[in-house]
Structures are given as C-alpha cells and as structure tokens.
Amino acid sequence: MTAHVRFENVTVTYGPKTALRGVSLAIPPKQIFAVIGPVNSGKTTLLRCINRTIDFVPTAKVAGRVLIEDEDVRHMRDVYQLRRRVGMVFPLPVGLPLSVYENVAYAPRRAGTRDRRQLDEIVERCLREAMLWDEVKDRLNLLGTKLSGGQQQRLTLARALSLRPEILCLDEFSIAIDPVTTMRIEDILRELKRQMTIVLVTNLVQQARRLADYTAFVSASQLIEVDETETIFTKPANRLTERYVNGEFG
Amino acid sequence: MHGIIDVCLDVEPVSQPAWSVFRPSVGRPWFIGHVKVNSECRRATVPTVPQSTIAASETPERHDLPATTAAGGLGEVGLAGTRNPFAASPLERRKNAKEAIARVVLALFTFVLIAPVLAILVYLVVKAWPVLGLSFILENPANRMTAGGIWAPLVGTFFLVVISLAIAAPIGILGGVYLNEYAGNNWRTRVVALGVTNLAGVPSIVHGLFGVGAFVLFAGMGESVLAASCTLAVMSLPVIITSTREALNSVPMAFREACWNMGATRWQTIRTIVLPNSIGGILTGVIFEVTRAAGETAPILFTGAVFFKGGLKEHGLASFFPYSLNEGCMALSMHLYTLATQVVGVSEPIQYGTAVVLIGLTLAVNSVSIGLRGYLRSRKKW
Numbered sequence: 001m002t003a004h005v006r007f008e009n010v011t012v013t014y015g016p017k018t019a020l021r022g023v024s025l026a027i028p029p030k031q032i033f034a035v036i037g038p039v040n041s042g043k044t045t046l047l048r049c050i051n052r053t054i055d056f057v058p059t060a061k062v063a064g065r066v067l068i069e070d071e072d073v074r075h076m077r078d079v080y081q082l083r084r085r086v087g088m089v090f091p092l093p094v095g096l097p098l099s100v101y102e103n104v105a106y107a108p109r110r111a112g113t114r115d116r117r118q119l120d121e122i123v124e125r126c127l128r129e130a131m132l133w134d135e136v137k138d139r140l141n142l143l144g145t146k147l148s149g150g151q152q153q154r155l156t157l158a159r160a161l162s163l164r165p166e167i168l169c170l171d172e173f174s175i176a177i178d179p180v181t182t183m184r185i186e187d188i189l190r191e192l193k194r195q196m197t198i199v200l201v202t203n204l205v206q207q208a209r210r211l212a213d214y215t216a217f218v219s220a221s222q223l224i225e226v227d228e229t230e231t232i233f234t235k236p237a238n239r240l241t242e243r244y245v246n247g248e249f250g
Numbered sequence: 251m252h253g254i255i256d257v258c259l260d261v262e263p264v265s266q267p268a269w270s271v272f273r274p275s276v277g278r279p280w281f282i283g284h285v286k287v288n289s290e291c292r293r294a295t296v297p298t299v300p301q302s303t304i305a306a307s308e309t310p311e312r313h314d315l316p317a318t319t320a321a322g323g324l325g326e327v328g329l330a331g332t333r334n335p336f337a338a339s340p341l342e343r344r345k346n347a348k349e350a351i352a353r354v355v356l357a358l359f360t361f362v363l364i365a366p367v368l369a370i371l372v373y374l375v376v377k378a379w380p381v382l383g384l385s386f387i388l389e390n391p392a393n394r395m396t397a398g399g400i401w402a403p404l405v406g407t408f409f410l411v412v413i414s415l416a417i418a419a420p421i422g423i424l425g426g427v428y429l430n431e432y433a434g435n436n437w438r439t440r441v442v443a444l445g446v447t448n449l450a451g452v453p454s455i456v457h458g459l460f461g462v463g464a465f466v467l468f469a470g471m472g473e474s475v476l477a478a479s480c481t482l483a484v485m486s487l488p489v490i491i492t493s494t495r496e497a498l499n500s501v502p503m504a505f506r507e508a509c510w511n512m513g514a515t516r517w518q519t520i521r522t523i524v525l526p527n528s529i530g531g532i533l534t535g536v537i538f539e540v541t542r543a544a545g546e547t548a549p550i551l552f553t554g555a556v557f558f559k560g561g562l563k564e565h566g567l568a569s570f571f572p573y574s575l576n577e578g579c580m581a582l583s584m585h586l587y588t589l590a591t592q593v594v595g596v597s598e599p600i601q602y603g604t605a606v607v608l609i610g611l612t613l614a615v616n617s618v619s620i621g622l623r624g625y626l627r628s629r630k631k632w
Contacts, residue, residue, distance in 0.1 A: 053511055058435055084513035094508040097527055097631035106522070107512035145632035159512060 003067075004029035004197045005050055005167060010064035012045050014057060019045040021221045022064070027214075032189065032198045034212030034229065036205055038244070042221045043201040044090075047169045050199070051086035052079055068167070084111060087165030087196075091172035093152035095144030096159075100127075100136050103144040103155055107162045122162055129192070130158035131184050149176045157185070161192075168192065171201045186211055205245055209233050217241045374609065378602035386603055390562050390569075391580075395589060396596045400604050402562050402572055406579035407611075409475055410550060411543045413575075414482035419536050422487050426494030426532075431520055450488035454548040457485045461553040476575045478554025482543045489542070493535025497528040502632070530626035537619035541612040547583040555584040557592065582608045 003026035012020040020042040027033045035043050048054040049066045052073055066073045068085070076082045084107065096103050104123045105113075113119060123140070127133040132154040136142065144155055153176040160168060170189075174182040189198055189211060202208050208215050209229060216226035217238070225238045236242045243249050338346070375382075385399060392398030433439040461481030471477040501524050509519040547555075556578035562569070573579040586604045589596050 051511070053507070056507060056510065080513040080515055082513075083511060088511045090507075090511075092504065094504045095632075096505055096508060096523060098523075106509070107514070110509075110512070110514045110518050110522075143631055156508070159508070163512065 002029065003027060004069065005199070006065075006067040006070075007046075007049070008065040008067065010046075010049060010062065010066060012042070012049065012054065012063075013061045015059045018221050019060075020049075020218075023218070023223045024064075025216055025223060025226050027197060027199060029197050030193055030195075031213040032193050032200055032211050034200045034202060034208035034215045035218060036202060036208050036215060036244070037218035037224075038249070039203070041218045043218055044171055046218070047088065047171055047199060047201055049073075050167065050169060051083045051088055053083070053088065055079075084163045085166050087160035087163065087168045089153075089157050089160045089168075089170045089173045091175055093149050093156055093176050095147055095152040095155050097143060097145050099141045100144050100147070100155065101140040104158050104162050107159060111163060126158040126161045129161055129188050130154040131181050131188065132158055150178060150181070153177055154181070154185070165196060167197045167199065169199045169201075172203060173200075174202075174204070174207065182207075205247070209245075217244060219244070371609070374602050374606045378599050378606045381597075381599040381603040382606065387607065391558070391585075395558060395593050396600070400582065400585060400607060401569065402559060403580040403582045403585035403604075404607065405570065405572055406475075406555070407544050407582040409573060409579060410479050410482060410554075410581055411540055413475065413479035414486060414543050415536065415540065417480060418483035418486040418490055418539070421483075422490030423494050423532055423536075425487075426491045427498065427520065427525075429491070430495045430498040431516060431524065446488045446491050449484075450492065452485075454485060454546055455551075457481055458549040458551050458553060460484070461549055466553055472576060473552070473556075473578050474554050474576045475573050475579045476554070478550040478579070478581075481549045481553045482546065485546065485549050486539045486543055489539050490536055493538070494532050497531025497535065498524060500531060501527050527631060530622065534619050534623045534626075537615060537622070541615045544611060544615075545583055545608065547581075547587055550581055550584060554578050555581045557584075557588050582611075 005027040007023050007025045010020055010023045011018065023042075023046065035046060037043055045054065048057075049062060050068070050073065054060050054062060062074070068082075073082055096106060098106065101123055102109075104126050105119045108119060108122050113122070124133060124137075127136065132151060135151060136147070144152065147155060153173065157170075157173060174185070177185070186207070189200075192198065200208065200212060212229045214226065215229040215232040217224045217232065217236075217240075219240060225232065225236055225241045227237070232241060233245050236245065387399055387404065388401050389399030390402045391400065429439060429442060433442075458481060461477060461484070465471045465477035465480045466473055469477075469480075471480070505523050505527075506519050509523055510516075514522070557580075559572070559578070559580055562572045582604065586601070586608060589601045589604060
C-alpha cells in the first residue's frame with residue numbers, strides 16, 4: 001500500500017527507558033489507522049513522533065526516520081508548518097484561557113487568517129464536527145476553561161480540526177466524552193477520512209474495530225502486528241494480539 | 251444506612267442529613283438534641299443495626315459503642331436512656347481539646363506577628379502628630395533642616411525609584427521570559443539562575459560599593475541621580491527576574507503544549523497565552539520592588555544621595571523637577587538618617603514625620619500591589 005506516514009525503524013528512548021523499539025510501519029492515506037495496546041506500550045510516543053511534539057520532552061531521543069509523504073519530519077525546515085499539517089488531540093482536555101470562539105480561531109489566526117467571516121465559518125464548522133456547536137452556539141464568548149471536561153475535550157478536537165490537517169492524530173479522544181456523543185463523533189470521523197488520514201490511539205479495542213481500516217498492535221515498546229482491522233480481530237498472526245483483542249490481557 | 255436514624259427522622263425531621271450522625275465533625279449540641287429525639291421515639295420499633303452498617307460508618311472513634319449495640323442493635327441501651335450512645339468518646343474529647351489548644355496557640359502567634367507592625371505605626375504617628383499635614387509634605391527642608399517639610403527628599407526618592415525601575419523592569423521581565431520560556435534545562439541556564447539567586451543575596455552596601463566603582467567612576471556618571479538609579483536597578487533585578495519566572499510558571503504547561511501542537515511558535519504562545527495570564531503577577535512583583543527600592547539607603551549612600559541640597563525652588567512647576575540627572579539628589583531614607591544622626595537641634599516630630607511618610611508610602615504601594623493581586627485572582631481564567 002502507498003503510505004502517507006511511514007515509520008522506518010524508529011526507536012525512542014527517554015533517558016534509560018525505551019519507549020519504542022525499532023518500529024516500522026506504513027500508514028495509508030485517507031484511512032483510519034488505529035493503534036491499540038496495553039498502557040505504557042509506546043502508543044502516545046508513536047503519535048508524538050509524527051508532529052515532533054516529542055521534541056518537548058527534553059530527555060527524548062529519536063533514532064530512525066519518520067516520513068510524511070517521503071519527507072523526513074526531522075529535516076523539515078518549518079516545524080510549525082509540520083504541526084499545522086498534523087492535528088493532534090491529547091487525552092487530557094485543555095481549554096485555552098480564551099473564549100470558545102477564540103479557542104477554535106486560535107490556530108487559523110496564528111497561521112494568518114484575518115478575515116472575520118472566514119473565521120466565523122471555520123469556528124462553526126469545527127465546532128459542528130466536534131459535536132459541540134449545539135451546546136455552545138449561544139455562548140461563544142464563554143471562557144473555554146469553564147466548559148465541562150467532556151466539552152473541553154471536544155473543544156480540543158475542534159481546535160485540532162481548525163487548520164484542516166492532512167493527518168489527524170487522536171490519542172484517547174473519547175475518555176472524557178459520553179458514549180452517545182462518542183458514537184456521533186465516530187460517525188464524523190468516518191466522514192472526515194475522505195479528507196484526511198486519521199491515526200487513532202485507543203484503549204477501547206472495540207472502538208478500533210468499529211472505526212479503523214487498519215490496526216496496529218503494540219506491546220512493551222514493540223510493534224507486534226499490523227494488518228487490516230478485520231484480520232487483526234478475526235485471525236491475527238500473533239498469539240499475543242489474539243489474546244489482547246479478546247480481552248485476555250492488557 | 252438504616253436503623254435508628256431512620257426511625258428518629260420519622261419522629262422529628264432534623265435538618266442534617268442522616269449520615270451526619272456518623273460524621274465526627276458534627277458538633278456536640280446536635281448529639282444532645284438527637285438523644286432527646288431518641289427518647290421520644292422510645293415506643294417506636296427500632297430495627298437492629300447490622301454489624302456491617304457500623305463497620306461501614308465513617309467513624310473509627312465509634313468503637314467504644316456498647317457491645318450490645320454492635321451485637322443486638324441500639325435498642326436496649328440507647329432507648330432506655332441509661333447511656334448516651336452518641337456521647338463523645340475519650341478519644342474524641344482528647345482530640346477536641348487538642349484542637350482548641352492548637353487554635354488558641356496559633357492565633358496567639360499570629361498576634362505576635364502583627365503586634366510590632368501595629369506598635370511601630372502607632373508610635374510613629376503619635377510622635378509625628380504635631381507636624382503631620384499637607385504642608386509638611388509640600389515644603390522643602392528649611393533652616394538647616396530643623397524646620398520645613400520633606401518635599402525635596404520625597405521627589406528625590408520618586409525619581410530614584412522610577413528611573414531604577416525603568417531600567418530594571420524591562421531587563422528583568424524580558425530576561426525572566428527568556429529563562430523560563432526559551433532557555434533549555436542545561437548547565438548554562440542553571441549557571442544564570444544561580445547567578446541571579448546569588449545577586450539577590452548580595453548585601454545592599456556591597457551593591458552601593460559596586461555602584462561607586464561601576465557607575466560613578468568607571469561609567470563616569472559621577473555621584474548623580476542616574477548612578478544611584480542604576481545601582482538600585484542592579485539591586486532590583488534578581489527580585490524582578492524571580493517574580494517574573496514565578497508568574498510565568500503559574501501558567502500551566504498544558505496551555506503551551508496545546509498551542510505548540512497547533513503550530514504556534516514560542517513567541518506567539520507567549521504573546522497570546524502566557525503573558526496575558528501572567529502579566530498581573532509580574533506587575534505585582536515589580537510594584538513590591540518599588541517599596542524596597544524606596545526604602546534602601548546603602549546603595550544610594552555613595553552613588554548619588556546627598557545630605558542637603560540648597561537653592562531648590564519652593565513653588566511652581568520647577569519644584570517638581572528639582573534635580574537634573576547628573577547631579578546628586580536628596581532621598582527620603584537618606585534624609586531620615588541625616589535628621590536622626592547628623593543634624594543638631596532638629597525637633598523630634600520632624601524626624602518621626604519623615605519616618606511616617608516613608609512607611610506610609612511603603613504601605614500604600616504595597617496595598618496597591620496586594621489589591622491588584624486580589625483582583626487578578628478573582629478573575630483567574632481557569
């Protein structure tokens with residue numbers, strides 16, 4: 001398959017601790033790619049390598065290459081441009097201490113969008129896609145930090161969508177969101193994958209099964225298996241994968 | 251939780267929720283009231299309290315309940331009124347006594363803490379009462395400083411503080427931002443941080459001597475307002491840097507990372523998120539530094555403060571600018587020292603009046619700072 005993002009023998013260490021060990025995989029374009037695995041297996045580290053937010057961890061060392069459209073992310077001249085291309089949602093909801101409107105308009109503004117009407121459009125579209133619009137449309141001036149945890153999580157998602165990233169990385173996006181809203185966001189994600197590649201890190205094995213076209217299983221810093229989701233869940237090649245997806249360990 | 255509590259609530263509803271029976275924090279009066287209610291419902295059937303309920307209740311202190319209670323319910327003992335099952339246990343009584351003692355002792359020490367401040371203020375104001383008034387502030391010292399007011403030193407202090415902060419605040423704030431937001435956690439940063447800490451520990455007289463060497467002599471400023479201000483600025487720097495870093499640190503890292511994640515540069519993040527949410531704390535630190543700079547004598551002793559300056563304008567606009575930057579000036583702290591030790595025949599109230607103005611100035615500026623901090627805290631955004 002052609003790859004949008006390609007990991008080539010990526011090893012990440014935090015000081016003496018190895019978080020990823022020799023991971024090579026290819027993430028196909030305009031698909032939903034799920035990464036599942038027990039806690040502390042390196043899932044989040046994997047995501048952080050893509051938009052180089054791994055750089056914020058002072059002790060982190062990355063060996064190997066991560067390529068986006070065959071371009072090594074570490075040799076990209078403009079790391080800010082890279083992060084605008086790769087949207088990222090972390091599990092901890094963070095509402096910036098700005099209004100809901102400005103939260104979503106933040107990235108477009110920083111990227112140079114000045115036109116008010118254009119911003120209005122972006123804000124409404126992103127909030128709708130994050131299933132937050134109906135709850136906040138009458139109070140866009142409210143501080144983003146005053147929203148509830150689940151709302152802030154969706155606000156974070158809306159912010160990540162505000163730049164129309166070509167790759168959207170979701171790290172446990174649904175832990176603070178109720179099941180009904182989660183389902184609706186999952187529907188949106190299926191829509192969004194026509195426009196962007198989605199990398200989904202999740203602890204909910206069933207969520208991966210519902211959503212993903214491809215699934216990778218990582219355990220103890222190593223990539224165990226990657227295949228089409230159906231294969232991973234029905235006839236995985238590795239015994240460990242089988243036990244994990246069947247809930248026997250993890 | 252079922253059992254005796256339900257029954258009692260049936261007879262006479264009480265405002266406290268049922269579980270508060272088991273809360274050790276509930277005060278004595280309520281226990282007494284409850285026991286009375288208890289005796290009124292003597293004829294009601296009291297279901298037994300299962301062992302598990304007692305075990306599940308939140309009070310380890312309740313282990314002294316009569317054995318019958320635990321085994322056969324509260325029935326016999328509680329309702330016969332022979333023993334109050336809700337009376338404080340010895341452990342509880344000891345705990346309450348200790349609590350009372352702790353409260354009194356801590357309050358006492360708090361009083362000791364503020365007593366000197368109050369004593370000094372009252373003493374100064376009483377002693378200075380005869381001279382206190384607008385004319386004392388607005389007149390220049392006269393008759394070899396044995397009469398008149400303190401206008402010239404006051405203006406001198408004002409200039410010293412304003413100029414020193416105009417120098418120190420930008421350097422300190424911008425340096426603090428760099429150290430906190432840009433500099434990596436490496437040995438160079440640590441050396442700088444160590445230097446700042448040590449600078450804060452340098453005695454003010456050493457700052458004064460440094461000022462003589464660096465500004466008065468080397469930079470050729472002479473003993474002047476400018477040299478004294480520069481010396482004060484050097485002294486202020488570490489405090490401003492430290493308070494700036496503290497204010498910046500109070501903005502959660504998660505906000506920065508969220509911005510960086512969206513491709514915002516460090517400066518964009520600082521400008522849009524970090525500074526707007528920490529500028530209050532930074533300003534508070536700077537304002538506190540005003541009072542310290544105003545009160546210092548040692549750094550300006552050899553660098554620009556003079557005992558007395560004659561021929562100053564008494565009235566009009568010129569009296570607001572009595573000094574030019576390259577000549578010495580009078581200052582309140584220095585003036586106070588002079589009055590107290592060098593001038594013959596100065597009346598007591600004038601000395602104390604000077605002290606009152608200096609301390610009043612300090613209190614006023616600090617109040618502004620504290621008020622600002624309170625205001626900002628009230629509109630904290632997360």
